[in-house]
Amino acid sequence: MKFARLSAVATAVVLAAMIVVFIVSDGDTDVGTRSPLLGQPAPAIVTTTIDEQPFDLGRRKGSWVVLNFFNSTCVPCIAEHPSLVKFVSAESARPDGAEFYTVVNDDSDSAIRDFFSANGGNWPKLRDADGAIAVAFGVAKVPETWIIDPNGFVRLRILGAVADGVLEAQLADLRAREG
Amino acid sequence: MSLESPAHHANHAARRTMLRRLAWAVTLVVAIALLVFGAGRDTGPLTQQDRIDAITKRIACPTCDGESVYVSRAAAAQAIRAEIARQVGDGLKTDDEIVAFVADRFGGQVLLVPSGRGLEALVWVLPVALAVVLVAGLLVSVNRGAVGSSRPSRRRKLVITMVIAVVVGTGVGVLVARQSGQRLPLQTATGGIEDSTASLLSQARLAGPTDVKSAIDLYGRVLETDPDNVEALTYRAWLIMLSARQFDESLRKQAYATTIASLGRAIELDPAYPDAMCFLGIVVFRDGGDAASAKEFLDRCIERNPPAEVRGLVESLRTEVEAALGD
CATH class of the missing domain: 1.25.40.10 (Tetratricopeptide repeat domain)
Known part of the structure; x- marks a missing residue:
């Protein structure tokens, strides 16, 4: 009898705790994804573009920087491409427009050139020959999109394809928070 | 002239025998545990490639099921292997620090060896604690017939023995966890760079x-x-x-x-x-x-x-x- 009462009380406590957890947890409905890098200085990126131009992320402080990890054979990467083209077009019209870079993930220069000449997107494409940039950001699968603020801090990580208007909304939100 | 009865003497002797056996059992468990972990430890890497292999065996490929970075041919695994080779080549980080770097970027799920701290340490502690408690329980049940004491006294002895067994088992388990669990010296996102x-x-x-x-x-x-x-x-x-x-x-x-x-x-x-x-x-x-x-x-x-x-x-x-x- 005593045991039965104790079991009932224990069950009630566990159920109450579960309800509290469900109410308090944020449910992860945001497009942003967790990363230990959020709020931290961005990892160093020193590489070249597929057009042989040097690139150093540390030298882009003062601009919002968007990095999109990409592979020309990845279906979600292809699917999100028109949204990225629209985003870059809108940003380049702003005086404080974000700089957009594709980080080539496990793909050849020629495949990237072919894809962009067929689908548009006149922005720099960064080489990541041995995957060092992907590892530094913890990118296992593409596409992934990261936003870095003008002070060089990582502010947002989006896993998977971005839909129309998502990047615009997220960047507007970040700019508003930045003041 | 002693006032204690022969029954009391017998009871006292039985208790001492049981404690002695328990102590031997605990010593045996600890010795076996140390022997197993001592024998299982390798003598350390001989070359940089040994180090790279040892580290990549401790990390799971983030895009495949059940494969370590050491065996996987996936692009993500190859990138991680290249980064580990680079960090080993730099010679600035220990193996644990390199594993911590990868776990920091890809999440704790890439660790193939459970951590020796926090909730994950239960993986190490529970089996050891359980083994010690089972051995103690076995000894107690073997001795039950030999001990000629009253029922409440037997129950008290059982409780005391079990509490000691749990404490000792947990202690040994924690030692095992500290010794064999994944050690991650760097817990900050970018590797303790406050002053970098x-x-x-x-x-x-x-x-x-x-x-x-x-x-x-x-x-x-x-x-x-x-x-x-x-x-x-x-x-x-x-x-x-x-x-x-x-x-x-x-x-x-x-x-x-x-x-x-x-x-x-x-x-x-x-x-x-x-x-x-x-x-x-x-x-x-x-x-x-x-x-x-x-x-x-x-x-x-x-x-x-x-x-x-x-x-x-x-x-x-x-x-x-x-x-x-x-x-």
Whole structure:
């Protein structure tokens, strides 16, 4: 009898705790994804573009920087491409427009050139020959999109394809928070 | 003359026998555990490749099921292996620090060996604690018939024995967890870089607009350890000039000379760095009154594709410079 009462009380406590957890947890409905890098200085990126131009992320402080990890054979990467083209077009019209870079993930220069000449997107494409940039950001699968603020801090990580208007909304939100 | 009864003596002797056996059992369990873990430990890597192999065996491929980075041919695994090889080659981090770096970037799920701390340590502690408790329980049940004491007394002994067994088992389990569990010395996201150059530069940029003095100090700290840091040279010089504008002529002249020298040094170190060229143009015009040189520097600045914040400063100034040259 005593045991039965104790079991009932224990069950009630566990159920109450579960309800509290469900109410308090944020449910992860945001497009942003967790990363230990959020709020931290961005990892160093020193590489070249597929057009042989040097690139150093540390030298882009003062601009919002968007990095999109990409592979020309990845279906979600292809699917999100028109949204990225629209985003870059809108940003380049702003005086404080974000700089957009594709980080080539496990793909050849020629495949990237072919894809962009067929689908548009006149922005720099960064080489990541041995995957060092992907590892530094913890990118296992593409596409992934990261936003870095003008002070060089990582502010947002989006896993998977971005839909129309998502990047615009997220960047507007970040700019508003930045003041 | 003793007042204790023969039954009491027998009871006391039985208790001592049981405790002695328990102590032997615990000693045996600890010895076996130490032997197993001692025998299982390898003698350490002999070459860099051994180190790379040992580390990659401790990390799961983030894009495949049940494969370590050591065996996987997936692109992500190859990238991680290349990064581990690079860090081993640098020779600056221990194996645990390299594993911690990868776990930090890809999440704890890539660790193939459970951690010896926190909730994950239960994986190590529970089996050991359970084994010790089972051995103690076995001993108690074997001795139950031999012990000629009352039922409440037997129950008390059982409880005491079990509490001791749980404590000892947990202690041994914790030792095993500490010895064999994954050790992750770096828990911060970017590897304990509070005082690193990257962190100081980021802090300086954050302080810059509102707390110029702190920003100048932070850039100065970067230059103490890295005197050729182009960003610190450039922004420290720029902030010194901005803050000197509120002081008298002699201080402004002194600051101007320092700023020009630092920006010149930054350009010499990295001619492609746009910010130094842009600030040089601004300072030469605003503080030196030399529109012709300023125009040249500002044109070079724009050629170098400055970031948005600096571009904004320069573009508004270029019309002023051109107007000054037109006069």
